[in-house]
Amino acid sequence: MNNEQVRITAERAAPDRGVVEAFAAGLRGGVLWPGAAGYDEARRVWNGMIDRWPALIARCAGAADVAAAVRFARAHGLLVAVRGGGHHVAGSAVCDGGLVIDLSGMQGIRVDPAAGTVRAEAGATWGELDRATQTWGLATPGGVVSDTGIAGLTLGGGLGWLRRKHGLAIDNLLAVEIVTADGRLRRASAREEPDLFWAVRGGGGNFGVVTAFEYRLHPVGPEVMFCFVFYPARVAGAALRFFQGYCAGAPDEVSAFAILGTVPAAPLFPADAHGADFVLFAACHAGPVEEGARALQPLRELGAPLADLSAPMPFVEVQATFDADYPAGELRYYWKSRYLDALSDAAIDRLLALAAERPSPLSTVDIWQLGGAMSRVGAGDTAFGRRDAPFLLGVEANWAAPAEDERNIAWARRACAAMAPFATARSYPNLEAGEGLARAAYGANYDRLVALKRRYDPANLFRLNQNLAPS
Ligand SMILES: Cc1cc2nc3c(=O)[nH]c(=O)nc-3n(C[C@H](O)[C@H](O)[C@H](O)COP(=O)(O)OP(=O)(O)OC[C@H]3O[C@@H](n4cnc5c(N)ncnc54)[C@H](O)[C@@H]3O)c2cc1C
Numbered sequence: 001m002n003n004e005q006v007r008i009t010a011e012r013a014a015p016d017r018g019v020v021e022a023f024a025a026g027l028r029g030g031v032l033w034p035g036a037a038g039y040d041e042a043r044r045v046w047n048g049m050i051d052r053w054p055a056l057i058a059r060c061a062g063a064a065d066v067a068a069a070v071r072f073a074r075a076h077g078l079l080v081a082v083r084g085g086g087h088h089v090a091g092s093a094v095c096d097g098g099l100v101i102d103l104s105g106m107q108g109i110r111v112d113p114a115a116g117t118v119r120a121e122a123g124a125t126w127g128e129l130d131r132a133t134q135t136w137g138l139a140t141p142g143g144v145v146s147d148t149g150i151a152g153l154t155l156g157g158g159l160g161w162l163r164r165k166h167g168l169a170i171d172n173l174l175a176v177e178i179v180t181a182d183g184r185l186r187r188a189s190a191r192e193e194p195d196l197f198w199a200v201r202g203g204g205g206n207f208g209v210v211t212a213f214e215y216r217l218h219p220v221g222p223e224v225m226f227c228f229v230f231y232p233a234r235v236a237g238a239a240l241r242f243f244q245g246y247c248a249g250a251p252d253e254v255s256a257f258a259i260l261g262t263v264p265a266a267p268l269f270p271a272d273a274h275g276a277d278f279v280l281f282a283a284c285h286a287g288p289v290e291e292g293a294r295a296l297q298p299l300r301e302l303g304a305p306l307a308d309l310s311a312p313m314p315f316v317e318v319q320a321t322f323d324a325d326y327p328a329g330e331l332r333y334y335w336k337s338r339y340l341d342a343l344s345d346a347a348i349d350r351l352l353a354l355a356a357e358r359p360s361p362l363s364t365v366d367i368w369q370l371g372g373a374m375s376r377v378g379a380g381d382t383a384f385g386r387r388d389a390p391f392l393l394g395v396e397a398n399w400a401a402p403a404e405d406e407r408n409i410a411w412a413r414r415a416c417a418a419m420a421p422f423a424t425a426r427s428y429p430n431l432e433a434g435e436g437l438a439r440a441a442y443g444a445n446y447d448r449l450v451a452l453k454r455r456y457d458p459a460n461l462f463r464l465n466q467n468l469a470p471s
Contacts, residue, residue: 013097014055015076023072029061029105042102043094045083046147049332049405050091054081057100063177063185063211069101070209071183074461081464082209085125085149087328089335089433092205092464093152101209103151111136111217117174119214122151126160130316139220139315140172146320147328154213155204156430156466157384159392161284161318162220164255164372170201170382171374172216180208181457189214199452202384202445204429205465207456221315225285225292227256227299228321230269230306233277236260236352239302243281243367244343246298247390252372254295256283260351262361268307277355278306283369284318326398331362334397334409336416337431338423339389343367347422351393354415359407360399365415368392383449385441386426393419394431429466438466 014020014033024031032039033056042057055078058069073080079098086093086104094100106121109129113136120129127146133139141162143153150169158169166172175189178200186208188197199207231239243258250256259280263273281299285292289312300310326333340347355365368391375387397412399405412433425440432441439446446468453460453468460470 029059032057045086046328052094054100084151087148138217140215165286167373175214177212178208181461201382226313227283227296228309230278236279240348247369253287256369258367260355261364337428340391362398366394
């Protein structure tokens with residue numbers, strides 16, 4: 001179908017105009033449909049490969065709007081997509097022909113420094129949340145790119161620079177306000193609706209539309225030691241072997257990555273390295289700067305680096321280090337993930353070979369160091385799928401030309417499959433473009449999640465996600 005046909009199909013999927021107008025009149029935000037001013041902008045998400053045309057976009061201004069939108073979707077049998085920050089690689093924040101419940105206008109943030117908590121509406125991004133909390137020298141674990149939404153990232157677990165010191169985002173979640181499929185606004189916490197609270201901590205968007213999150217805060221920074229050192233690919237094997245040993249002995253304050261990629265033509269790298277492959281160590285130390293400098297120093301002593309940008313840095317800057325690598329709307333993205341049981345010599349050799357086959361210089365192979373605080377929470381205490389793995393592998397296909405889609409997607413799938421001997425089948429749903437992975441992602445928590453899905457969303461209204469089918 002061409003764009004015009006898609007637009008007409010989207011329009012036809014909507015209820016009669018009079019019905020839509022009555023719905024719109026009842027919202028404090030507004031409603032957009034194909035052709036309306038702002039519609040095209042509002043249907044775009046971070047992944048430039050996603051081009052979907054919803055029949056309606058409800059731009060919610062508060063929880064009452066969200067509840068009205070959920071009831072409207074049910075009454076008219078509309079497919080529902082929920083948009084927080086719009087960053088999921090699968091583009092599940094937007095749908096063809098249904099209703100998008102768009103929370104991007106809900107960005108209120110209130111820090112309570114005395115209680116050490118923050119309440120944030122579901123359209124906020126990590127950049128905004130960090131800015132508010134860091135004003136008080138406080139932070140809660142989020143992600144490593146500042147324009148991702150707090151909503152999708154938290155509901156899927158939330159891995160960031162504080163994961164080993166303070167756990168996942170969900171480990172610091174105190175409560176959510178959530179509109180369930182019956183249109184009711186509820187509060188879920190350890191005391192109120194504890195089953196629902198268990199399920200939203202890792203179970204993604206399966207259980208309703210969260211309108212606000214309340215997190216515990218910790219003193220962090222405002223300045224922390226950050227390591228960001230690039231080495232040439234010829235030392236990558238030795239570097240990854242070193243990384244595995246370093247990670248085994250690192251204190252909880254350190255959360256590190258090893259990343260295989262291609263040197264961009266930027267002045268900070270020697271000109272003769274442009275276009276060659278690199279291995280990058282990126283690590284944050286969430287404690288005093290001098291202690292951090294000592295703890296991260298070994299990562300900086302593997303021979304002559306291509307570039308070493310390590311320095312004490314404001315935590316909010318650390319949180320934005322990778323932002324420029326992930327422009328919204330411009331690039332096409334397809335990502336996959338697997339928990340690695342170990343970083344053995346054979347696994348390292350395989351990773352290096354797969355990295356060398358990347359069809360796009362923008363693509364990377366990322367190894368996340370796990371462990372520490374996130375691994376000390378019980379496997380069944382939250383719905384999150386796996387906590388005991390020492391590493392998470394992220395295979396990121398990032399490219400620009402539509403004609404290159406097939407080659408890049410095939411590489412990401414092949415690379416992930418080739419790591420099967422070194423990885424459990426479990427993936428991290430937040431970093432997964434694939435579908436139908438829920439059973440494999442949740443392991444022993446899967447059955448309890450499905451039972452709760454049956455209780456809270458028996459008709460599977462919320463199904464554009466890593467779906468837990470109720471039957
Ligand atoms: C550049 C980039 C960097 C990333 N870095 C990290 C990282 O460091 N750590 C990490 O853990 N993950 C990371 N991710 C993955 C990230 O966690 C997911 O993409 C997450 O879905 C982003 O949240 P969002 O609100 O922007 O997503 P959206 O695309 O808006 O939503 C994704 C899905 O989440 C659900 N959802 C969203 N909002 C709500 C809500 N309010 N109520 C109910 N369900 C909702 C819906 O099912 C929706 O389809 C990164 C992703 C990108 C693109």
